[in-house]
Amino acid sequence: MGRIVQKFGGSSVADAASIKRVARRILNAKLAGNDVVVVISAMGDTTDELMDLALQVSPQPKARELDMLLTTGERQSAALLAMALSDLGAEARSYTGSQAGVITTGKHGDARIIDITPGRVEQALNEGNVVIVAGFQGVSQTTKDVTTLGRGASDTTAVALAAALGAEYCEIYSDVDGVFTADPRIVSGARHIPEISYEEMLEMAANGAKILHLRCVEYARRESVPVHVRSSFSDKPGTWVKDLSKGNPMEQALITGIAQDTKEAKITVVGVPDRPGEAAEIFDTIARNEINVDMIVQNVSQVASGRTDISFTLPMDDGRKAIDALNAAKEEIKFDELLYDDQIGKVSVIGVGMRSHPGVTAKFFRALSDADVNIDMISTSEIRISVVVDADHVDTAVRAAHTAFGLDAEGEAVVYAGTGR
Amino acid sequence: MGRIVQKFGGSSVADAASIKRVARRILNAKLAGNDVVVVISAMGDTTDELMDLALQVSPQPKARELDMLLTTGERQSAALLAMALSDLGAEARSYTGSQAGVITTGKHGDARIIDITPGRVEQALNEGNVVIVAGFQGVSQTTKDVTTLGRGASDTTAVALAAALGAEYCEIYSDVDGVFTADPRIVSGARHIPEISYEEMLEMAANGAKILHLRCVEYARRESVPVHVRSSFSDKPGTWVKDLSKGNPMEQALITGIAQDTKEAKITVVGVPDRPGEAAEIFDTIARNEINVDMIVQNVSQVASGRTDISFTLPMDDGRKAIDALNAAKEEIKFDELLYDDQIGKVSVIGVGMRSHPGVTAKFFRALSDADVNIDMISTSEIRISVVVDADHVDTAVRAAHTAFGLDAEGEAVVYAGTGR
Structure with missing residues (x-):
């Protein structure tokens, strides 16, 4: 009732x-x-x-x-x-x-x-x-x-x-049975997750998992609304997104899931004068155009030239707008040229367990190295590590990480009723 | 402005x-x-x-x-x-x-x-x-x-x-240039009407002219809103529907236009006991089913049997519902049988001029007779005379009336941009 x-x-x-x-x-x-x-x-x-x-x-x-x-x-x-x-x-x-x-x-x-x-x-x-x-x-x-x-x-x-x-x-x-440890279309041994914390679901949503809208998870966390993500094509239990802070932390998995995002592009601003304020100028220009930047990397300055390169990722759909805006501000920013690359992908490992377990980064990078996947950019949060890799290497990287963190299902076939969400 | x-x-x-x-x-x-x-x-x-x-x-x-x-x-x-x-x-x-x-x-x-x-x-x-x-x-x-x-x-x-x-x-x-003296698809010599009174437009709308919605004209008359009916495909002036009572009545045409309606059906209730209240019983039944009756004719009672026939017209779309309702009430109404005929049409001549000119009815009926059109039912208002005829005779009747009342255009071709409204 x-x-x-x-x-x-x-x-x-x-x-x-x-x-x-x-x-x-x-x-x-x-x-x-x-x-x-x-x-x-x-x-x-x-x-x-x-x-x-x-x-x-x-x-x-x-x-x-x-x-x-x-x-x-x-x-x-x-x-x-x-x-x-x-x-x-x-x-x-x-x-x-x-x-x-x-x-x-x-x-x-x-x-x-x-x-x-x-x-x-x-x-x-x-x-x-x-x-x-x-x-x-x-x-x-x-x-x-x-x-x-x-x-x-x-x-x-x-x-x-x-x-x-x-x-x-x-x-x-x-049209899916909830949240999985990885996208079952990439990892055949992906496992169904019965419960996930708001924080982990936020990181999953923000880093490419399409299962729930980011703002929805933020709202649910703020208002403490338990959310049950499930399939309208079956009666199977889905995934509960809720407050798990009162559970036994010893039982938590180190890593809850792997997410990937292939909808980002990378822009590199080449030859920016290495002076205070130049980076701010770039990102002011981007922000004025209401574009959200994700990861940012600044190269070590080349002392001889006094210039540096700044790379950042952004939603692919905003690529054209960002390039146009930066070119329009070329006089103020004084860069040499712009490089645009949308053949990239972001792979993230997510889990509240990593708060208390050092060595997650090392294990992740080792797994990528063993799979011959080159890392282009890196960013981290308290419960997430993300890397940018070549678009062609995304699936390999997801599978390598899934195996390395012991997430693969043991023999059981995963039923996936997805129709391409 | x-x-x-x-x-x-x-x-x-x-x-x-x-x-x-x-x-x-x-x-x-x-x-x-x-x-x-x-x-x-x-x-x-x-x-x-x-x-x-x-x-x-x-x-x-x-x-x-x-x-x-x-x-x-x-x-x-x-x-x-x-x-x-x-x-x-x-x-x-x-x-x-x-x-x-x-x-x-x-x-x-x-x-x-x-x-x-x-x-x-x-x-x-x-x-x-x-x-x-x-x-x-x-x-x-x-x-x-x-x-x-x-x-x-x-x-x-x-x-x-x-x-x-x-x-x-x-x-x-x-998609038409306004109101015509008759439907130009029936009468090739139909003339454009530059101005028409609310009362005449009401009768036109109520008797089959599709050009304006009946309730719209009622509203316009009540609130004295001049309405200009015109084509969105040309810049030609259309028809003004407005208060013409202050105009010179001597200049008014005897008849403003001819309308026809082929969307009605006729139901005849055969062998109704000729006692007070029997007709009321029939129309109570119809009204309870929210069906609007148009014309009603009661035959002269057959003294020998003490029974009579009552015919009425109604929108064709309500025919099935009316027959079902009457059959359900057969015990109370005590009729012998029901006849249904949807192969009928109503032809109306409309004009405020007929208020002051006797002889309009005679001229209308003479024109129909000369065209070999048989009249089945008749109803009149102060500014309208309507007859029900066989559906096959509707076009003939409209043309005969249009000619008889001098409405035919003299040689000029009527431009009709209609696409079937």
């Missing part, structure tokens, strides 16, 4: 048959005695199709109007899901993000949730309804215009609603 | 190219110095496609959820049109019916406008924006849920907004 929030992604509601299947799953949760709130994404490729339409009408669609357009996708799937539930005998009501009280900042296309005022959701629950909320959207606190939270942010809507409604937990459904 | 409301239908915004074309037309109105509010329908067949999707999910979709689903169509076209206008350099903002303050009753699928509170529209206009409002929709005064006003009701949204905003006039764009 709890209150739960369930979130289903676009692939779970791609057509009428899928919507009916999801409705039956929701009904089961309701019949088990739960108050159920569902957050839903747009059907299949709807968002991409609407974006195509917008670009046909305008090469640079206004962000406010794009939000008005794109949010219709989730409203459609929410209404259709409510109809399907009513057909099964469960009273259901769909709500837009605005109606559900998802109050956001005014930054169209990338708004942040400021507050949730779920009065209408509470009332509908108290009247016995299953409540369906259109994900990915809210309403600007200042302008009252419709906003979107950025692609994939329906996960965040779900966790935020779970926190605001005091739900027991939040279920995030996708 | 006036304030105007323009409404464009789905065929005017069927694809990206059409949307850009409509945007240029709106821009011209803005550049001419007007404050412009635009009411927009869903793109092309969007509403039908969404309805198909709903029926795939549920055989009887919940009305509340259907409204949530269908209203997304107008929101999409509104957002796309705003993007296209911004591209042309005109600031534009799209609003949902709810955001534009269209307050309605709570009857999902067929709500009525109670009030318009256009605060946000006013503000956006004052800031120099073209305002785009999603047609066909509003928000329930009591439940705050999204409602729709019934198919084709974007015309009504436009006129209601024009009234609330104190607009000079309301332009309704479609």
Whole structure:
């Protein structure tokens, strides 16, 4: 007799048959005695199709109007899901993000949730309804215009609603059975992870694991919402993302998982005057263009020339913008040339266990060396070590690390129901 | 430097190219110095496609959820049109019916406008924006849920907004050049009508002319909003629907136009006991099923049997429901049998001139007789005479009446840009 929030992604509601299947799953949760709130994404490729339409009408669609357009996708799937539930005998009501009280900042296309005022959701629950909320959207606190939270942010809507409604937990459904020690498409012996801490999941999400949206995990950690990541195609338990700090640290694995990210590119600014402020000039330019830089390496200065090289990684999609911005600022930064390389990949080993175990870095680097993988850049956090390698070496590096840290499953075949998320 | 409301239908915004074309037309109105509010329908067949999707999910979709689903169509076209206008350099903002303050009753699928509170529209206009409002929709005064006003009701949204905003006039764009003395697809010599009174337009709309929605004309008359019906494919003047009572009645034509309706069916209830209350029983049954009856004829009672026949016409789409309802009430009504005929058509001659000119009925019937058209039923209002004839005879009857009342164009070819509205 709890209150739960369930979130289903676009692939779970791609057509009428899928919507009916999801409705039956929701009904089961309701019949088990739960108050159920569902957050839903747009059907299949709807968002991409609407974006195509917008670009046909305008090469640079206004962000406010794009939000008005794109949010219709989730409203459609929410209404259709409510109809399907009513057909099964469960009273259901769909709500837009605005109606559900998802109050956001005014930054169209990338708004942040400021507050949730779920009065209408509470009332509908108290009247016995299953409540369906259109994900990915809210309403600007200042302008009252419709906003979107950025692609994939329906996960965040779900966790935020779970926190605001005091739900027991939040279920995030996708097409995989949860989180694995590595991507099963790369490592055939990858193992299912039954529980993972918020901190480790944050590092996984930030370093290429697509299973949960980064902001969703941040929100869940801040509000202490347990998140159950599971497949909408099976009844198997998924992965619980929750506070594990009260567990027995002695039983924790040294390394929880390996993540890889092949969506980054590297820019090298060659021949920068080695004076204070020059690096700041570069990253000021990048920041003004709202590009997030990941790893940064500055070469040892060549004393003879008084110049140095600075390399950094950034999302591949921002590559063109960054190059243009730096070239435009060439007079101020005074570099010689720019090198661009998107044939790179980042491999990260993650685990809270490394806090108390020295030697993880050495073991990781040894494994890469034994596999003939050259390391280009390195960065670390308290619970993560990341390296940049050639794109061609990413899979080899992931497999080598997975084996080196004893994560390979012992003989058991991993069932992976993925359809390419 | 006036304030105007323009409404464009789905065929005017069927694809990206059409949307850009409509945007240029709106821009011209803005550049001419007007404050412009635009009411927009869903793109092309969007509403039908969404309805198909709903029926795939549920055989009887919940009305509340259907409204949530269908209203997304107008929101999409509104957002796309705003993007296209911004591209042309005109600031534009799209609003949902709810955001534009269209307050309605709570009857999902067929709500009525109670009030318009256009605060946000006013503000956006004052800031120099073209305002785009999603047609066909509003928000329930009591439940705050999204409602729709019934198919084709974007015309009504436009006129209601024009009234609330104190607009000079309301332009309704479609794919024809306005109102003609008869359907040009039937009468090649049909003439364009430059001005028509609200009363005549009401009769035209109620009797089969598809050019304007009935409720829209009622609203325009009540609020005294001049309506300009014109084509979005040309710059030619269309038809002004307005108060003509102050004009010179001597100059008014006897008959303004001929309308036909082939979407009605006739039901005859055979052998009804000829006692007070039996007819009431029949029409109570029909009314309980929310079916609108048009014409009613009761035969002269056959004294010997004490029984009579009652015939009435109704929208063809309601035929099945009416037959089922009457059969279910056979015990109470005590009729012998039901006859159903949908091979009928209604032809109406309309004109305020007939108020002061006797002999119109005689001339109409003589023309039909000369054309060998048999009259099945008759009904009249102060400014209209309608007859029911065989469906096969409708075109002949329309042409005969058009000629008899001197409406045929003299030699000039009528340009008709219709694409089948």
